[in-house]
Amino acid sequence: MQPRLVALSGALSGTIRHLVDDSISIGRDESNGLCLPERAVSRHHCRIEPWNGGHQVVDLDSFNGTFVNGIPAKRRSVQHGDTLRVGASEFVFLVHEGEPRPAEDDKPAAEHSVTTIKLGERPAVPNFSMEVGRMARDLIALFKVSNVINSIRDARMLQLEFLRLVFEVIPAECGAVVLSGQPEGGDEPAVCTWSRKHGADQPIDVDPELMHRAQWERAAIITSTATTETGMANVLCVPLVAVERTLGVIYLAAAADAAPFREDHAYFLDSVARIAAVTLENILALDALRSENQRLTHELNPTIQVIGESRAMQRVTKFIQRVAGSDSNVLICGESGTGKEVVARSLHQNSPRQNRPFVAINCAAIPETLLESELFGHEKGAFTGAVVQRKGKLEAAEDGTIFLDEIGELPMSMQAKLLRVLQEREFERVGGTRTLPLKARILAATNRELEQSIKAGEFRQDLYYRLNVVSITVPPLRDHREDISLLALHFATKFSQRSKRPFKGISREARKLLMAYDWPGNVRELENAMEHAIVLGQTAEILPEDLPENILELPVPEETGSRYHEALNKTKRDLVLSSLHEAKYNYPQAAKLLGIHQKYLHRLVKNLGIDRAASG
Numbered sequence: 001m002q003p004r005l006v007a008l009s010g011a012l013s014g015t016i017r018h019l020v021d022d023s024i025s026i027g028r029d030e031s032n033g034l035c036l037p038e039r040a041v042s043r044h045h046c047r048i049e050p051w052n053g054g055h056q057v058v059d060l061d062s063f064n065g066t067f068v069n070g071i072p073a074k075r076r077s078v079q080h081g082d083t084l085r086v087g088a089s090e091f092v093f094l095v096h097e098g099e100p101r102p103a104e105d106d107k108p109a110a111e112h113s114v115t116t117i118k119l120g121e122r123p124a125v126p127n128f129s130m131e132v133g134r135m136a137r138d139l140i141a142l143f144k145v146s147n148v149i150n151s152i153r154d155a156r157m158l159q160l161e162f163l164r165l166v167f168e169v170i171p172a173e174c175g176a177v178v179l180s181g182q183p184e185g186g187d188e189p190a191v192c193t194w195s196r197k198h199g200a201d202q203p204i205d206v207d208p209e210l211m212h213r214a215q216w217e218r219a220a221i222i223t224s225t226a227t228t229e230t231g232m233a234n235v236l237c238v239p240l241v242a243v244e245r246t247l248g249v250i251y252l253a254a255a256a257d258a259a260p261f262r263e264d265h266a267y268f269l270d271s272v273a274r275i276a277a278v279t280l281e282n283i284l285a286l287d288a289l290r291s292e293n294q295r296l297t298h299e300l301n302p303t304i305q306v307i308g309e310s311r312a313m314q315r316v317t318k319f320i321q322r323v324a325g326s327d328s329n330v331l332i333c334g335e336s337g338t339g340k341e342v343v344a345r346s347l348h349q350n351s352p353r354q355n356r357p358f359v360a361i362n363c364a365a366i367p368e369t370l371l372e373s374e375l376f377g378h379e380k381g382a383f384t385g386a387v388v389q390r391k392g393k394l395e396a397a398e399d400g401t402i403f404l405d406e407i408g409e410l411p412m413s414m415q416a417k418l419l420r421v422l423q424e425r426e427f428e429r430v431g432g433t434r435t436l437p438l439k440a441r442i443l444a445a446t447n448r449e450l451e452q453s454i455k456a457g458e459f460r461q462d463l464y465y466r467l468n469v470v471s472i473t474v475p476p477l478r479d480h481r482e483d484i485s486l487l488a489l490h491f492a493t494k495f496s497q498r499s500k501r502p503f504k505g506i507s508r509e510a511r512k513l514l515m516a517y518d519w520p521g522n523v524r525e526l527e528n529a530m531e532h533a534i535v536l537g538q539t540a541e542i543l544p545e546d547l548p549e550n551i552l553e554l555p556v557p558e559e560t561g562s563r564y565h566e567a568l569n570k571t572k573r574d575l576v577l578s579s580l581h582e583a584k585y586n587y588p589q590a591a592k593l594l595g596i597h598q599k600y601l602h603r604l605v606k607n608l609g610i611d612r613a614a615s616g
Helices: 132-149 155-166 208-217 263-300 311-323 340-349 368-376 412-424 450-455 461-467 481-499 508-516 522-536 563-582 587-594 598-607 610-615
Strands: 004-009 016-018 024-027 046-051 054-059 066-068 075-078 083-086 089-094 112-118 174-179 190-195 219-225 232-241 246-255 330-333 358-362 401-405 426-428 435-437 441-446 470-473
Touching: 054 066, 066 208, 112 263, 132 155, 132 263, 155 174, 155 190, 155 246, 155 263, 208 219, 208 232, 208 246, 219 263, 232 263, 246 263, 311 340, 311 470, 330 340, 340 358, 340 401, 340 441, 368 412, 412 426, 412 461, 450 461, 481 508, 481 522, 508 522, 563 587, 563 598, 563 610, 587 598
Parallel strands: 330 441, 330 470, 358 401, 401 441
Antiparallel strands: 004 016, 004 089, 024 046, 046 054, 054 075, 066 083, 083 089, 112 219, 174 190, 174 246, 219 232, 232 246, 426 435
């Protein structure tokens, strides 16, 4: 006889569908062999296929699950007479003629009875045969639960208080709130338990089949068992249905000799569970938003650490510790690439303003015509192109920190306007009349000698003294060479993690080359060199040949043991000297003879020490 499915209930009740080639697919999509036009059915819900001489049901990751004989199943064999539930439809699987279900003598004795109550089917008019006292008790408990859970903002405390109040109405001995993982799956369920005798955190055995069945069917499950190993014979399980999804279940249990759970218990628990579920969903959503906000804040303002163990860097660290807590303006001086912005961010993160915005403005990168609007903002119609009102950097910083980088490049016209803002601690948008307060702290940085700029008439002296309330000079890398190895390891580790490349360390020869180089670009140049070595390196250890060419062209330090690089540099030196002698020290002509750019020839002459050799 050909295997077939007989619809017992649902949209196709009374119809028969035969399996084609011993298989059939079930789902909402019309391409399935058995199409069920129900919202509870996924497009491709499940499939029946041959397996091990018989047949099996395979759930195709459906949203509401597939049930065989009332038990949720991902992959399960089916026999003649088994029932299959998909959404609101129920089928019986038949293989041959005869009784649709096995004889009672062939089936094991029932260990427990399971009652499923569709909570949405509860009549709108209450059952007036119920005792008036019990109705009043339930109503009072419902009001109490509503008042209590809406005043709690902690998820765990809400679950415990909810269970405690439920126990005042329902005769359960222990219970649990079981929260499922996130909708995308993969997380373990979180369980919060309560015992009438022992209080919170009492272990309880939760039947996963009952829990999944209540959650997927959105129905109350009531069981009663004659005997059980755990002693918890009676179970009441109700889903936690919130606005957007089902969060989990409420699982209550009692001993075999206790009064069994009734339908009115299920209806009461469903009513309070829906109230608690909405509140719990809001709390969990707020917790998720706080975590996401912290993560994004950390990405926008990563933790900055001043790296260095030398005396020069220890002075910088002590300066940050002493000045960070004040609101005074700070002027940070130093060569380009020394890490002035790192110092500024460290001052911000160690100050009381650490949770407020840090706004960096590069005064040299913004055109003079746009700088005023960028700093102060503008009103709608203030100039051509100002189609909307726009906040400036000073206003966007609120009560955080403003970092004015390359302040020495600020045009003279803007210097006068910035001076007034710093003196009065207020400003106006371009084209506006309303005065806005300046609440942010000002940090400024420059790589220029501002005293010389003042003498040259390129920088206002009064603005200099307004910015230079407290100042610090970040030392160039050549003045604290003992930190080169530490910085190189830090940058190499960072770039190896970013590129997912193994990194074990820096070779002895490479370290000596790094220590011998003058680093005109300071820490920024060292960072670029380490990224270059990580990207182009072939081994887990940084070798000399992985470093940029301008570092390799240096005279090799004594006792390095690197004959290859010593010979390579000697060959380069001889070639450059020969070309210079032939061109009579005409650099453009010598570069043409070598086939290289003139600037590269000058760099070779400097790095290889040829000027000193020629003068000798």
